[in-house]
Amino acid sequence: MGKVKNHANKGDATLITADAVRRRAPKLQSGPLDYGQLKDITGFPLKVVWIIGYTLLVKHVDDPAITPQRVSMLELIGSNPGATQSQLGAALGLSRPATTLTIDFWQDRGCVDRRTEPKDRRSFGIHLTEEGERQLADLRQKVQMSDKALTANLSEDEIAQLRALLAKIHQ
Amino acid sequence: MGKVKNHANKGDATLITADAVRRRAPKLQSGPLDYGQLKDITGFPLKVVWIIGYTLLVKHVDDPAITPQRVSMLELIGSNPGATQSQLGAALGLSRPATTLTIDFWQDRGCVDRRTEPKDRRSFGIHLTEEGERQLADLRQKVQMSDKALTANLSEDEIAQLRALLAKIHQ
């Protein structure tokens, strides 16, 4: 709990830092800075919100090793039993080594099973174990809670709007 | 044996690995896989869209060293001349070491000036140099173009809606 572990992507930046915590006394006069052009583009608040979501998810899951990326992978495996590593990695935009390591992570936890399919013995079909099913069911709840916390300020309609707009961006 | 490309021609197209191709376009819908619960939460498309924005910005800026985070810092410096490193770092959620390095980056490029202010000689006032002004003006255009590309599928109204919704989340 005390220490925050490393679990970040390249573009990641944590909002909460030890330095920030160390800074106790609030400044007397120094108001917030002017964000300049950053106020007028979409990309910046997008990142801020994503970091908030990331932080919320990590907090809800309460296991520093379980990152959103790994959660996504487990969800994808659960929703596509028998998919190959290549398919799973491509769906999340991961390189093949990164895919291998992500699946290794879940296999090491006994959540995932690599099955050699006789029709093409180069690849594996990836399946959840029973432990993986339990883990995924648990994670799904936490993901939902975390997502609900992220959008707590929005009405149902607004959440739907937001998703529709995001969907429109990536077609 | 593996595919060792001896006598390799440097510009040969065959040197492009399958990995590189595979990792293009982490489009949400393009895969044959079922995204399961990921379709029904806000956090996942948020990340996808942010990655698209990140990629667009990197492409428009066309200098791999200039990341969104560094752009944000330069923008912040330009909009708040004389701010201290602590203020700048706090505004972007950076630790003090990360702040130092980010400002080092721009100072090494001659864009930024650390001025010792007599009233508190522990800290610096950070200012843009003339080169920094030019760089920032150039970057602002590229940021706008990139942001416009990100939201190309949205109308003006929809962009405003999206920003309002994002603002509502993180306020």
Add this chain to the structure above:
DNA sequence: CCACATTGTTATCGTCAATAACTGATATCG
């Protein structure tokens, strides 16, 4: 003056991901 807080820098470490090279399996085509 002394203890302590602050600002910023440097050192060290761990994590993560990317590229390249490798193994093993399959496809293609003469």
Add this chain to the structure above:
DNA sequence: CGATATCAGTTATTGACGATAACAATGTGG
């Protein structure tokens, strides 16, 4: 059939990056 290329996955190496901790310099308050 057999040579060659391609595909799926793993491993090795490297590099980027952030975090913590320790440090110097400066400021503040008893």
